Amino acid sequence: MNRGLVEFLRQHVFVGERGLRVAEVACGSGFASHLIAQQPEVSLSIAADLNLEDHRQAHIVDFQAAFVLMDIFHPAALAGSMDLVWNSSSIEEIDRPEEAIRAMAWLAKPGGWVFVGVPNRRGLAGFLRRMGNARTRVWLGRVYSHAELGQLLEIAGLTVEHRATYLFGIFIGALARKPLQCF
Secondary structure, eight states: OHHHHHHHHIIIIITTOOSEEEEEESOTTOHHHHHHHTSTTEEEEEEEESOSHHHHHHTOTTOOSEEEEOBTTBOSSOTTOEEEEEEESSGGGOSOHHHHHHHHHHHEEEEEEEEEEEEBTTSHHHHHHHHSOHHHHHHHOOOBOHHHHHHHHHHTTOEEEEEEEETTTTEEEEEEEOOSSOO
């Protein structure tokens, strides 16, 4: 999953760029941030999470990104300081997803990018959500359609430019741009 997402971001954000600053919020192990740090277009890759537990358990050899302890709702970086702010597979577990995406947009520079990936309502995750027991539903969190995900990003003032379906259709994602001028 991580390599596929990195390739998607490389194709739609990184190509032709230099010195990009990228932050993965609610990153878990931070492995994707580690992979992004190895891209020649990226000068800074930040893996940010509330705790170090998943990162430590992953035992990533020669970790290339910077790991930062950070709450998604209270970013520990300057407003407008990132070219890309992204998350895959955490927003569905957050009680206030609109606020989380607004915080992500706050971190993105004007004209920058925000990517959000969530479980697909029309894929295996949606099927499991409908058919599974209460524990399965809690584990999966919310499931989204492309339209619902797009609405979350639009509420944060972002414009969806690219959509993705990944990991055998289990997840969907949307890559959105922050306007150059924010009012």
